[in-house]
Amino acid sequence: MLFKHNAKQARQTNPAPAMPHTYDYARPALTVDLVVFAFDDTDPELKVMLIERGLNPFKGQWALPGGFVHVGEAVDAAARRELEEETGLKKIYLEQLGTYGAPDRDPREHVVTVAHFALVNLHGHTVQASTDAANAAWFPVVDPPTLAFDHPQILDDALTRLRNKVRYVPLGFELLPPRFPLRSLQSLYETVLGKELDKRNFRKKILQMDLLIETNQIEKDVAHRAAKLYKFDKKKYDRMTKKGFNFEL
Amino acid sequence: MLFKHNAKQARQTNPAPAMPHTYDYARPALTVDLVVFAFDDTDPELKVMLIERGLNPFKGQWALPGGFVHVGEAVDAAARRELEEETGLKKIYLEQLGTYGAPDRDPREHVVTVAHFALVNLHGHTVQASTDAANAAWFPVVDPPTLAFDHPQILDDALTRLRNKVRYVPLGFELLPPRFPLRSLQSLYETVLGKELDKRNFRKKILQMDLLIETNQIEKDVAHRAAKLYKFDKKKYDRMTKKGFNFEL
DNA sequence: CCAAAAGTGTTAAAACTACACCCATGA
């Protein structure tokens, strides 16, 4: 596992007793897959979580984490369940990305998957490539390993969505710890958008939205002047959104 | 049917022989649903296509058109198939909206549906509420009848998507005939965005994008000065998009 | 000749972009 707790392996959690079910018409199988992004502040780069497959097809290759949707379980709930199993974290930002249903995307049979993307912040958690027993690891999104199934496409779509959405929805904060210096926020935007931003203009713009609360804390353990830490005022954002405000970087 | 040809009814097109299929684990059923929008230039208002249900559950109520995804058929292909069956039109703009998978959304069993939204233009086709045998009809999106299943939610989400997307993707043209006067385009934007736009500013902005080709035709049968007709230069738009251009109204 | 919509420029305000230096801190 990537984080401290020891959740069960994900791809094996189909729970119901193996009692056959019969339908008049053939049905595709239904799964969820997860594109879990994290931002590495120190690199800085965007990472994606991948799982090394223990079974065929694509045994030994890397793939997005995911699993079957149980009957009677909401699709989004299935995604959240898988996400918690993989990361051990609750309250993670999660949204549906899209559904991938080409009949040949899984060589075994027709498997339709509902892809989601999630944003986590790494806090104090160590991030390293290729960690432990479960063979989950973080990879740079710009240079991932060969991926199983149509996961390259899904990853690409997720990245496109993130890049577009981050400009007009305050998603960036989901990738940072609750309190962060402005430099981290700028660095995140620069990484996601793939271009440099002017420091003064960036600070001016983000501060005059009046959505960041200045805390009385400052950075620790930095070898230079410590920056003030800010937190995002989500409640205020929600209120302003209802009144027609548009976040726009 | 809404249009001239006579396609088969949609909800009955599950084709394979009724030969039972058995799986180790229960599977949700998988369907596609369609939110088909059209713009009525003369009203002007946005319309959505609905079907009156002939069977339970929700018999006699209105619902979004849709049907089952066949095994071996891509999900998006299923949506397009249903769309063609309903409208008789090919080459319609179609995109995936999202997947709705709450276990109780269909009272019979767990049915997961992949919703799509489509944009058609009504050309010379007559538009009227409650037409013919198949009981398909256009309704104003702002005041639809009571809808079956979770279709109110889906319709609402589709509308939200359209309103947001129309601002930065040239979707509007899909709702107009190939050649249209600027007034129709403006009227469409005003309807979708729900606010009035300044005529001079609108024309200035849209024309200086240089994506509209002035044709040598003018409106016919209008009781006032006839306006020039324009067409959208999709090829140029595609080229410009690749070079980093962003449509933005 | 009337009604209805087409078509057309200018100006003021706001937003955006580019740009450089001093300050605080820890090593």
Place this chain on the structure above:
DNA sequence: TCATGGGTGTAGTTTTAACACTTTTGG
């Protein structure tokens, strides 16, 4: 005292928003 990033303002340019009249056409 040096290296590192924190923090700050202004001026030129571009973009947006507000606004009214003349022209054309059919009835």
